[in-house]
Amino acid sequence: MITKAQVVIIGGGVSGASIAYQLAKKGVKDIVIIEKGYQGCGSTSRCGAGIRQQWGTKMNCQLAKLANDYFENAAEELQYGQSLEFKQGGYLMLATSDGELAQFKKNIALQHSLGIDSQLLSLDEALKIVPFLNTKGVVGASYYEKDGHLNPFKTVDAFLRAAKRLGVYFYPYTEVTEIDVDKQRVVGVKTSAGYIATPNVVNAAGAYSHRVGQMVGLDLPTYAERHQILVTAATKPILKPMVMSFTKNIYAQQVPHGSIVMGRNCENEPRDFNYQSSAHFLETMAKTVVDLLPPLGDLRVVRTWAGQYNLTPDKQPILGEVDGIDGYYLAVGFSGHGFMMSPATGIIMSEIITGQATTVDVSMLSLKRFDTGALIIEPSVV
Amino acid sequence: MKDGKRAVVCRCENVDLETIRQYIADGYTDIEVIKRLLRTTMGRCQGKTCQAIILKEIAAATGVPLRSLKPTTFRPPTVSIPLKDIAKGVSDDH
Numbered sequence: 001m002i003t004k005a006q007v008v009i010i011g012g013g014v015s016g017a018s019i020a021y022q023l024a025k026k027g028v029k030d031i032v033i034i035e036k037g038y039q040g041c042g043s044t045s046r047c048g049a050g051i052r053q054q055w056g057t058k059m060n061c062q063l064a065k066l067a068n069d070y071f072e073n074a075a076e077e078l079q080y081g082q083s084l085e086f087k088q089g090g091y092l093m094l095a096t097s098d099g100e101l102a103q104f105k106k107n108i109a110l111q112h113s114l115g116i117d118s119q120l121l122s123l124d125e126a127l128k129i130v131p132f133l134n135t136k137g138v139v140g141a142s143y144y145e146k147d148g149h150l151n152p153f154k155t156v157d158a159f160l161r162a163a164k165r166l167g168v169y170f171y172p173y174t175e176v177t178e179i180d181v182d183k184q185r186v187v188g189v190k191t192s193a194g195y196i197a198t199p200n201v202v203n204a205a206g207a208y209s210h211r212v213g214q215m216v217g218l219d220l221p222t223y224a225e226r227h228q229i230l231v232t233a234a235t236k237p238i239l240k241p242m243v244m245s246f247t248k249n250i251y252a253q254q255v256p257h258g259s260i261v262m263g264r265n266c267e268n269e270p271r272d273f274n275y276q277s278s279a280h281f282l283e284t285m286a287k288t289v290v291d292l293l294p295p296l297g298d299l300r301v302v303r304t305w306a307g308q309y310n311l312t313p314d315k316q317p318i319l320g321e322v323d324g325i326d327g328y329y330l331a332v333g334f335s336g337h338g339f340m341m342s343p344a345t346g347i348i349m350s351e352i353i354t355g356q357a358t359t360v361d362v363s364m365l366s367l368k369r370f371d372t373g374a375l376i377i378e379p380s381v382v
Numbered sequence: 383m384k385d386g387k388r389a390v391v392c393r394c395e396n397v398d399l400e401t402i403r404q405y406i407a408d409g410y411t412d413i414e415v416i417k418r419l420l421r422t423t424m425g426r427c428q429g430k431t432c433q434a435i436i437l438k439e440i441a442a443a444t445g446v447p448l449r450s451l452k453p454t455t456f457r458p459p460t461v462s463i464p465l466k467d468i469a470k471g472v473s474d475d476h
Contacts, residue, residue, distance in 0.1 A: 038414045045418055153418035172412070233426060233462060257421070277458050286468035297466030302426055303457040 001194040002169050005032045007353065008189050008196055010176050010212050011204035012037075013044040014152065015331050015338050017159035018346030019202055019353075021078070024166035026354055031168045032198070033160075034191055036175040040156035042206045043338060046307025048229055048263050050242045050253055051340040052091045052147040053116045056107045056379035060316075061114045062360040063344040070343035071150055079165075080158040084150045085256045090241035091147035092121075092129055095140045096248060103379050104142040111144070118144035129241055132295050137248075147242065149255055152339055159346070179215040179328075186216070186327035200353060202329045207273065207308035209332035216325050221370050222318070222333045224308040226269045228281040232299035234258030243293065246382050250288045252296070260299060262289055265382055277304040309336040314375040315382075317341070319365040320352055329353060330367060335381065392432040394425020402436055406443045413437060413454060423454045426462050 006028055009016045012035025020031050035041070051071060053064040070077070075084045095101040104120060111118045119125075121141040127133055129143065164170060171193060179201055180188040188197040205212040213220035235258055242253035252262035266281055282304055290297040312318060312333035322328045331349050334341060344360065351358045369375060389399040397420050410416050413423075413436055422436060423429030433453055441448040 038412050040418070041414065157415075157419060232465070282458070282468060283471070286465045290466050290469040297469060298464055300426075300462035300464050301459060301468065302462050303424065303428065304459070305457050 001171065001191070001196070002030065002032060003194065003196060005030045005169075005196050005198040007031045007200040007202065008198045009033045009202040009204055010189075011035065011042070011206055011208075012039050012160070012170060012172060013042050013204065013206050013338070014040060014156040014159060014342040015206070015334070015345045016202070016204035017156050017163060018342045019204060019331060019349045020168045021159050021163040021166070022346035022350035023353060024163055024168050026350055028354065029167065031163070032196060033163070033168060033170045034174050034176050034189070035170070035172045038172050039160055039170070040153060042208070043307050043310065044152050044156050046229070046305060047152055047339045048251060048253070048261055049149050049152040049255070049339055050091070050147070050251065051149065052144070052242070054091055054093060054107060054111060054118050054142055054144050054147065054380065056103070056110065057376065058110065058114065059360060059362065059364065060378055060380070061111055061116055063341055063348075063362075065114065065116055066347065066360060067341050067344040068146060070347070074150075074155070074158065074343065078158040078162040080154070080161065082154070084154050084158060086148070086150045087256050088146050088148040089253070090129070090143055090145040092126060092241040092243050093142045094126070094138045094243070094245040094248065095142070096137050096245060098139060100247065101140045104140070107380060108142060116144060118142055130239065130243060130293070132293060133243070134292050134294060138245075143241070149242070149253055151255070155339070155342070159342075176212065176215070179212075181216055181325060181328075184324055184326060186325065200327045200329065202331060202349065202353070204331045206332070206338065207310050209310055209330070216322075216328050218322065218325075220318070220330070220332065220367070221313050222310055223271050224273055225271050225311050226274045226306050227263060227265060227309050227336065228277055228285075228304060228306045229261060229263040230282065230285055230301050230304040232260045232296070233302050235260070235299060238295065239293070245292070248288065248292060249382075250292060252289055252293060259302070260296060264288060273308065275306050277306050310338070311335045313370065314377070316376045316378060317365055318367050319345070319348060319362050320367070322367055391435050392420070392422040392425065394427055395421040397422050397432070399435075399439075402439055403443075406439060411440055411444050413440060413451065417454050428456050429454060
């Protein structure tokens with residue numbers, strides 16, 4: 001194992017891989033990724049893998065657009081040599097009350113001002129996109145044709161392969177056990193495979209971000225919460241967009257492989273790294289999707305699985321260096337949106353770490369906001 | 383491929399032996415990663431056919447004994463079930 005590095009990134013998921021790649025591209029040498037399992041084995045491999053730009057704050061719209069624009073050319077940029085199964089079938093976001101529709105209208109006006117050409121759809125227009133949609137209780141929809149999906153396994157693999165080509169060291173099945181801080185400055189990390197002296201550590205540990213915070217004495221306001229997904233057998237293309245509704249508590253999207261991936265939030269999910277699937281999820285998911293998208297009832301459930309959201313109190317990530325611990329950086333708390341934001345995470349974090357101006361102003365995402373109370377109000381999260 | 387014949391290892395996702403061997407040769411020697419890149423053990427049978435074959439290929443290529451290679455997680459449901467049957471709360475299909 002390498003014994004000296006410029007940057008050690010803790011977490012070999014899509015965020016860590018994207019950060020490593022962008023840093024290497026900027027010419028930073030001796031970058032190391034430490035991953036306690038295999039590549040993407042945490043939330044990246046377990047996510048719904050939808051990407052959307054329909055957000056309700058300026059910053060999130062900008063970050064999501066940056067991410068999408070990157071994804072549009074990612075396979076070429078990363079020289080992956082095969083498809084990332086990128087699909088732009090749109091996100092059809094259903095409103096079930098006049099209040100929600102009014103909020104969508106506001107969001108769309110904001111999105112338009114930032115180059116995101118989303119649309120407000122009537123029920124008839126929504127039915128043109130998904131003819132079998134059960135519109136009972138639905139009053140309208142917000143739609144953007146460029147939202148969609150990528151294969152998350154291939155995406156993390158593409159970032160990692162590109163990073164390795166640029167000299168990044170990747171150590172799977174290796175765990176960070178301690179972070180060495182001397183005079184308020186990161187000096188190294190202890191791992192299960194040896195010690196690495198480094199002036200910079202990035203906490204990109206996803207669900208495990210709180211533990212990696214404790215290693216430098218921080219009590220981060222992040223926690224892991226189980227979320228579940230199921231996937232059907234592959235079928236012919238029948239569902240173009242991601243269909244989602246915050247109030248009906250569902251998202252469902254057909255991926256290029258042909259299978260349909262769907263999820264919803266359950267009440268009172270455990271916060272103890274539970275990775276088991278529950279019968280309750282399977283039953284409520286089936287009922288919800290058969291009601292909203294009836295023909296999907298004929299499809300067979302092949303697998304269910306569980307992953308962790310890394311949540312913060314305002315469901316917005318924490319990005320940037322931590323005051324008082326020089327060289328300790330956070331890219332945590334994506335609250336279920338780490339995959340879709342990952343290209344932006346890589347770009348922005350690499351700019352922060354190399355002391356450059358950031359492409360998007362993310363100063364409001366600093367850890368300090370939980371002390372000052374300057375929480376972010378994003379209307380477009382569950 | 384021998385004599386123009388293709389040995390299909392994973393029938394659910396139509397993955398052949400040549401592809402498995404190519405991925406292993408490219409350095410993908412972890413069945414968890416092969417699973418996620420090729421969808422082997424992720425199909426309807428969840429690896430009942432392919433898993434043992436892939437693990438043997440990995441063992442042969444890496445020299446790691448088969449007994450120390452861990453299989454992938456088998457997810458519920460054990461057999462695939464139509465969503466509408468689950469929604470109804472019954473499954474008279476199986």
